[in-house]
Amino acid sequence: MDHRQVSSGQKTLTITVVTGTILIACIGFVGSYNAVLRLAQHNGFGWFSYVLPIGIDVGITVFLALDLLLTWMRIPLPILRQLAWVLTGATIVFNAASAWPNPLSSGMHAVVPLLFVAAIEAARHTVGRIAQIQANTLFERTRLGRWIWSPIATLRLFRRRMLWELRSYEEALEMERRRLVYRARLRATYGRLWRYRAPVDFILLLKLANLGEPLPEFRVETVPALPAPRLDLPALPGSRPEPAATVGAAGGVTISEPETEEPATQRQPQAQPETRLAVASLGSAVERYRAAFDDYTDRHGEFPDQNQLAQWLFEEHGITGRTGAMLNPDYLRLYLAGFQASWHVDQAVPVDVSQ
Known part of the structure; x- marks a missing residue:
């Protein structure tokens, strides 16, 4: 935790908790020393009964302090914590046995060591969580x-x-x-x-x-309200005015009148708007992308990549994303392989245009 983020109230609360924990530890050690000393003397430990309680309490303190230190340094050793639990459990049993067979007195002897263990576990949890946050290894819990x-x-x-x-x-x-x-x-x-x-x-x-490799970021593109699709719109540019010119010249073998050439020249600049209308009026978004892909391929003689297709949709056909900007190229990349395969299939099928 950054010390600059700790308020004065938090500092006061921390000092109070640390002081109370030290006081609980001192009271527990004094009470445990007297109880374990009497129990050891009663069981014939002799002079060793005077150092046995000190050894147990010092062992608990050393193992817990070392566990806190290693946890703070992000190199925890779980066996230290487990040994401290074993020694604490032994102290509780020894304190309770010193007042046996009175159950009330046994419970009173076991309360103070439990309070000390609870305070130390809370401190260890805090230190471990701070160390994980600093090392960016904190695993957030699911709600x-x-x-x-x-x-x-x-x-x-x-x-x-x-x-x-x-x-x-x-x-x-x-x-x-x-x-x-x-x-x-x-x-x-x-x-x-x-x-x-x-x-x-x-x-x-x-x-x-599944191995943690991030997928490309997607944006859900919304389709604006479009008119009902018509079956004759996807037709090739210039194919609809052709019968009109043929009907006018049905009585002769050759077509040499200037009126037939003038509509042909007028149809040329309108080919691109008609293609735009055909692409923009298709039903689904995928169909519009496919039509624009074919349009680009026919005009340039090569397949577009995702960036070229996105730019072609934006500039030539006015197809944008949800925000009004150009479509995400990573989103269009999903369709390129399918569009290429469909284009090859369409080119392989012969179409009879003589009828």
Whole structure:
């Protein structure tokens, strides 16, 4: 604990607790010495009966003080604490046996050592917690209400905290949120058999998350209100005005009239807005991403990466995220492999455009 954060009231309370603990220890040692001395003399220890109580009390003090010191230095030795417990238990038994068979007197002899042990355990807990905070090794406890209202999910979260070695409760919740979002998006993209259809890199990233590897941060993108999708919108640019030009020239073999060339020149600058309308009017967000991916590939002759696709969606089609900014490239990276595979499949299927 930083001394600058300790108030005057806390200092006064600490001094009071330390003084009271020392007073309890002195009273307990004096009472224990007399009781154990009489018990040792009664059992024929002779001159050794005068040093036996001192040895037990000094042993308790040394072991507890050494345990506190090592805990403060972040190198605790549990056996020291256990030895102090054994000696304290022996002192309680000896004090109680010195007043036997009177149960009330035996209980009175055992009270003071118990008070001393309780005070020392509280001090050790405080020192250990401060040492963990300073070393950033404090394992935050899961809230009791979560165990009560959602025991199964909390048990899974606790198990993953142990596996991931996450000491922060909030960090564990954030990791679990990312894992659930990642799984949901893989399932939405590749179907119920996403474990077998998804690329190995995506599955490997999810498996590494079980070892504590952080998943990319996701932002849930909201879809604005869109008009009802129409079946003729995804058609290629320029395909709808073509029949009108053909009807006008149906009576002749050649088309040499200037009116047929003028609409063709007018259709050229409108090709890009029509593509924008087709992409922005699709039903789901994944369909819009796929249409923009195909549009970029057709125009540039190569697949875009996640950054290029996000920029293309933002600049060419006006598709943004929840905050109005460009989509997160890490979010789009989940769909690239599926878009590439679908594009290859579409290119491999011959399309008859003569009819």
